[in-house]
Amino acid sequence: MKSKPADIQLRRLDDYRWEVPQTGKMRTRGLIYATRDMLPDIRSDQSIQQVANVATLPGIEGASMAMPDIHWGYGFPIGGVAAFNLTEGVISPGGVGYDINCGVRLLRSNLSRPEAEPILEDLVNALFRNIPSGLGSRRKDLKLTTPMLRQVLRLGAAWAVKNGFGTADDLLHIEAGGQIPGADADLVSDKALDRGHDQLGTLGSGNHFVEVGYVQEIFDEAIAHAFGLFPQQITVIIHTGSRGLGHQVCDDYIKIMMKAAAKYNIELADRQLCCAPITSPEGEQYLAAMAAAANFAFANRQLITHWVRESFEQVWPAGPRALGLELIYDVAHNMAKIETHTINQVTQKVCVHRKGATRAFAPHHPEVPEAYREVGQPVLIPGDMGRYSYVLVGTPQAMVETFGSTCHGAGRLLSRHQALKAAKGRSILQELAAKGIVVRGASRGTIAEEIPEAYKDVDNVVEVVEGAGISRKVAKLHPLGVIKG
Amino acid sequence: MLIVNNSDPHKSKSGYRLIAHSADLGFRLYGESLADIFVNAAHALYGVMTDRRKIRGLECREVVVEAPDVGDLLVEWLNQLLYLFDTTGFLGRDIEVQEITSQRLQARLRGEPLDEERHQLNTGIKAATYHNLEFKETADGWQAKIILDI
Numbered sequence: 001m002k003s004k005p006a007d008i009q010l011r012r013l014d015d016y017r018w019e020v021p022q023t024g025k026m027r028t029r030g031l032i033y034a035t036r037d038m039l040p041d042i043r044s045d046q047s048i049q050q051v052a053n054v055a056t057l058p059g060i061e062g063a064s065m066a067m068p069d070i071h072w073g074y075g076f077p078i079g080g081v082a083a084f085n086l087t088e089g090v091i092s093p094g095g096v097g098y099d100i101n102c103g104v105r106l107l108r109s110n111l112s113r114p115e116a117e118p119i120l121e122d123l124v125n126a127l128f129r130n131i132p133s134g135l136g137s138r139r140k141d142l143k144l145t146t147p148m149l150r151q152v153l154r155l156g157a158a159w160a161v162k163n164g165f166g167t168a169d170d171l172l173h174i175e176a177g178g179q180i181p182g183a184d185a186d187l188v189s190d191k192a193l194d195r196g197h198d199q200l201g202t203l204g205s206g207n208h209f210v211e212v213g214y215v216q217e218i219f220d221e222a223i224a225h226a227f228g229l230f231p232q233q234i235t236v237i238i239h240t241g242s243r244g245l246g247h248q249v250c251d252d253y254i255k256i257m258m259k260a261a262a263k264y265n266i267e268l269a270d271r272q273l274c275c276a277p278i279t280s281p282e283g284e285q286y287l288a289a290m291a292a293a294a295n296f297a298f299a300n301r302q303l304i305t306h307w308v309r310e311s312f313e314q315v316w317p318a319g320p321r322a323l324g325l326e327l328i329y330d331v332a333h334n335m336a337k338i339e340t341h342t343i344n345q346v347t348q349k350v351c352v353h354r355k356g357a358t359r360a361f362a363p364h365h366p367e368v369p370e371a372y373r374e375v376g377q378p379v380l381i382p383g384d385m386g387r388y389s390y391v392l393v394g395t396p397q398a399m400v401e402t403f404g405s406t407c408h409g410a411g412r413l414l415s416r417h418q419a420l421k422a423a424k425g426r427s428i429l430q431e432l433a434a435k436g437i438v439v440r441g442a443s444r445g446t447i448a449e450e451i452p453e454a455y456k457d458v459d460n461v462v463e464v465v466e467g468a469g470i471s472r473k474v475a476k477l478h479p480l481g482v483i484k485g
Numbered sequence: 486m487l488i489v490n491n492s493d494p495h496k497s498k499s500g501y502r503l504i505a506h507s508a509d510l511g512f513r514l515y516g517e518s519l520a521d522i523f524v525n526a527a528h529a530l531y532g533v534m535t536d537r538r539k540i541r542g543l544e545c546r547e548v549v550v551e552a553p554d555v556g557d558l559l560v561e562w563l564n565q566l567l568y569l570f571d572t573t574g575f576l577g578r579d580i581e582v583q584e585i586t587s588q589r590l591q592a593r594l595r596g597e598p599l600d601e602e603r604h605q606l607n608t609g610i611k612a613a614t615y616h617n618l619e620f621k622e623t624a625d626g627w628q629a630k631i632i633l634d635i
Contacts, residue, residue, distance in 0.1 A: 036525030043504070071508050074616035074634065078508065098634045135606040136574055138597045151635040173574055194569040246572035247611045247634075250563050254615065272616045415609060416635070417505035463499055476543045485609065 003046075010039070011101055018467040020048060020064075025267070031063035031465050032070060034399075041456075049222040050077040051204060057082070058277075059089025061343050061350050066359050068464035069411040069456070073097065075272030078356035081405040083341065086349050092275035093257055093290070095353030098250040100290055101297035101330035102241030104358075104380040105174070107305065108227075109235040110324035111316070113214040116480070119315045120212070123239055124438045124481035126197050126311035127210055131304055133203035133485045134442020135240050141285065143198045143304075150185040150193075157330075158294030161356035172301065172369050174330040175359060178298040183291035188245070191253050192397065193326045197294060201303035205446055205485035208240040210308060216388060216478035223474045226375045227328050235477050236325070237389060238304050239382050240485075241334065242297035249293040253286045279339075286360075287336070287351075292458065294335060301330055311401060316372030318349035328391075329378035333358045333408035339367075352403045359409050360394035360406040362469045368394070372380055379471050381462060383410050385439060385482045386432055386452030390462050390473060392424070397469035406471040410458040416449040423448035441484035446476045450484055489606045496609075498625045501529040510608070510633050511617075516524055517626040519555070520582035524560055525592060526631065531596075534570070536605045538577040542595040553610050555587040556620040559631055562590055563613035574599035 009031070011019040018039070034042060042048060047070050048304045054076055061083045064328040070079035075094030082088055100237025132139055138409035142314075144152065152159045157178025160166055171177050188240070203210065215233045217283045218224045229235070242249075260276035260283075268274060268465055276282035316323060341352070361368050361377040361388050379392040398404050414422065428447050432439050439446040465471045498568035499521045504511035506513050512529040516522040531537050552558040569575045584591040599606075611634040619630040 074614045074632070098614075123599075135609040136570065138574075190566055195568065197572075199571070205606075206611075244567075248568065251612050258615075270616070271618075357626065412508040415505035415507050416510065417503065444608045449608065469586060 002373045006414070008393045009016050010048070015465050016335055020051050022055070023113065025269070026052055028055050028060050029063050030055055030066070031417035032066045033468050033470070034068045035285065035460070036072070036463055038068060038460065044132035045072040050075070050082065050268045053082060053273060054082050054094050056267070056269050057084070057090050057092070057273065057275065059084040059087065059091070060086050062403065067405070067407040068125040068442040068461045069356065069409055071411055073355060075270050076353065076355045078290060079407065080355045081353065081357045081402055083350040083352045083403045086262060086278050086351065089278050089351060090275035091278045091286055091336055091351055092273055092353065093250050093286060094272045094274065095355050096290060097113050097334040097355045098243035098249070098335055098457040100246035100249060101294035101332045102334040103279050103297065103301065103330060104382055105238045105301050105305065106328045106378070106380050107236040108229060109234045110322060110344060113232045113234060116234045118241040120481050122315040123212060124440050124483060126314045127485045128440040129307065130208060130311045131203055131483065133483055134446065136207045136457050137204060137330035137442070137485070138198040139201050142195070142201055144200060146193060149196055152299045153188060153292035153295050154183050155179055155186040156298040157302040160306070165303050167279065170305070170327045173175065173327040174298060174370070175332055175380060178302065179328065180291035180294045182220060182288050183295050184288035187285050188249060189291040192245050192252065195248050199243040199245065200296065200300055201307065202243060203240050203304065203483070203485045204243050205442065207450060208485045210304065210483045211237045211385065211389070211479050212338065212481040213237065213389065213477040213479045215475050219473040219475065223375045226372060227378055227391065227474065228326065229391065229475050231371045236308055237380065237382055237477070238301050238308065238429045240304065242293045245291040245296050249289050255424065256282055257286065264274050269442050278437045284433060289308050291338060294332065298330065318390055330378055330379065331378070339403065341399070348415040351402065352405070354405050356408045357405045358408045359404055361404045362396040362399045365399070366405070377482055379406055380460060381407060381409060383458035384452040384455035385450060385479055387458065388479070389477045390458060390470040391475040391477065392465070393474050395471055396469060402470050407461050409459060409481040410455040412454060413456045414454040419449045419454035420445065420453050422453060439484065497615055499525060501525045503529070504630070505538045512631050512635050514631070515626070519627055520585050520600040522627050522629050523559065523582055523585065523592065525575055525582045526559060527566060529612065530566055531576050533608050533610060535576060535607055537578065539594055539604055540576045541597045542578045543573070543597040544573055544595070546594045546596070549589070550596060551589045553588065556618045557615070558588065558590055559620060560613045560615055560618065561628055563631065565611065567610060574602065
C-alpha cells in the first residue's frame with residue numbers, strides 16, 4: 001500500500017461523495033465527503049491513502065469514511081470514521097488520536113450582544129486570569145491527589161459536579177452523561193496519572209480555546225429554540241481535551257498495540273494503525289483506559305465551565321440565575337465507542353472510531369438528551385477565531401450512512417510556520433480588535449499560529465455535511481472574545 | 486517548508502530542520518554519530534516549545550529510555566522529555582548522551598523548569614509519533630525523520 005496519493009482514483013458518487021474503490025487488501029470501499037473544489041487540497045497529502053489503509057483492517061463494517069475536514073493524521077486520517085464489528089473487528093488508539101476525547105461544549109446565556117459588549121474586555125481578561133492556558137499550563141489551586149484523580153477517571157464530569165463545579169443539570173447535556181462506562185484507572189499508567197495531577201481545569205495550547213460569541217444567524221428556528229438559542233444571544237464555546245494524561249494513555253497503548261498486532265497476526269499497512277481485536281485483553285484494556293482518559297476530558301471541560309461562570313459573575317454581578325449560563329451540549333470528536341447501529345437491516349453492536357469527527361445522532365435516538373429527543377443531538381463545529389462557528393443537528397441520514405457521525409471543524413490551510421510568516425510585522429490582536437474581537441493568548445506566537453487565514457473556511461465544510469444530509473445547520477455563532485492556549 | 490537550524494553552523498553534518506506541514510510538525514535530524522541525532526532531536530523539541538537561548542542550566546535530570554529498535558528509541562526519548570516537561574516543567578539546554586545502543590539511551594540534561602516570566606511560550610507538543618518514522622545510517626553519519634502531534 002505504498003502508492004502515491006495521486007495514484008488513487010476517486011469515483012464521483014454525487015456532488016458531496018467520492019468513493020475510494022476497493023482494491024488490493026482493502027476489505028471495503030472508502031467514502032470521502034467533499035466537493036470537487038476540495039479535492040486538490042485533499043490530494044496534496046496522504047489522507048486518501050490513509051482512508052484506504054483503514055479499509056484493510058479486520059472486521060470493518062460499512063465504508064472507511066472521511067469527513068470534509070479530512071487531512072492526514074497518524075495512521076488514521078483526521079476526519080476519519082470507521083466502525084468495526086465485535087466478532088473479528090479491532091480497536092486502534094491511532095483511530096482515536098493522542099488527545100482522547102478532545103471535544104467542544106457550548107453554553108447559552110440570557111445576555112444579548114448589546115448588553116455584553118461594554119464588559120467584553122473585562123470578561124475576556126477575567127477568563128484569561130481564571131483559566132490557565134498555553135504551553136505547560138497547570139493549576140496552582142487544584143492539584144489532585146492520586147485517589148482523587150482515580151475518582152475523576154471513573155466518574156468524569158460527575159466528579160466535578162459532586163465537588164461543586166457545576167450542576168446535576170449539566171450532566172444531562174453531555175455526551176454519555178459526561179461519564180464513559182467501563183473506565184478503569186488501574187489500566188492508566190503512573191506516568192499518565194503524573195501528567196494529570198495539576199492539568200485538570202486547564203486549556204493547554206494549540207487550537208484549544210474558550211470563545212465568547214453571539215448568535216449571528218439562525219437557520220432552523222424550531223431547533224434553535226429547542227437548544228435555547230435566540231438571535232444576538234451571548235454564547236460560550238470551550239474546546240479542549242484530556243491534556244497530557246490522554247496523550248500518555250495513547251502513547252502507552254500504541255506500544256502495547258504494536259505487540260498485540262503482531263501477536264494476533266494483524267497485517268498493518270502503517271505501524272501507526274496498530275490495533276488489537278476488540279474482545280482481546282489488549283483491546284478491552286485500551287477501551288477501559290481510553291474511557292478513563294475521556295472521563296478526565298469531560299471533567300476538564302466541566303471545571304473550565306465552572307470558571308467561565310465565575311468569570312462572568314465577576315464582571316456581571318447579577319448572579320448566576322440572571323446570567324443563565326446553561327450547558328447546551330458537550331460532544332467529543334476524538335473517541336472510540338461501542339454503539340448499536342443497524343447495518344444492512346441487522347441491528348448490531350460496533351466499535352465506532354471517530355478521529356476528528358463528531359458524533360451526530362438523529363432525533364429519537366435514546367442517547368440524545370431528553371430535552372433534544374424530538375429534534376436530534378446538537379453538534380458543535382468550531383471555526384477559526386476571526387470568523388464563525390456552527391451549531392448543527394444530527395439526522396437520520398447520518399445514522400444510515402456514517403454511524404451517526406459528521407465533521408469536526410475547519411481544518412488548517414497553512415502550516416504553523418506559514419502562519420507565523422503571514423503574521424510577521426502585523427499586530428494580529430489589533431486586527432482582530434478592529435473587527436470587534438478581543439483576543440488574549442498565552443503568547444503572541446501561538447496567536448499568530450492561529451490567525452484566521454491559517455484555517456479553511458468552516459462554511460465550506462458545513463456546506464458538504466448539510467448537502468450530503470448527514471447533519472443540518474441550526475445556528476451560526478460569531479466570536480467576540482477568545483482566550484487561546 | 487524547511488527551516489535550517491543547525492545546532493553548530495561549522496558542523497553542517499549535524500543539526501535539525503523543521504518539517505512544517507499544514508496541521509503537523511516534524512524534524513529532519515542529522516548527526517555524525519547516533520548520539521548526535523538524539524541530542525539534536527532534544528534541541529529541536531525545546532526549540533519549538535520556547536526560545537532555547539533563554540534556558541539556563543540550573544538543574545540536572547537523568548533520563549534512561551529503552552525501546553525495541555533505534556527508531557522507536559527516538560520516539561520514546563522525545564516522549565520522555567515531554568513527560569518530564571508536563572510533570573516538572575523541565576526545559577533542557579545542554580544534553581549529554583552518556584551511553585547509547587540501538588535499544589537503550591542514557592542521557593544527562595542540564596536546564597531549568599519553565600518560568601512564565603522569563604520563557605517565551607511557543608507551540609505545545611502532544612507527542613512524538615511513529616508515523617513515517619525514518620532512521621538510517623548514511624555516508625555522512627546518521628539521518629532521522631520524526632513527526633509530532635501538536
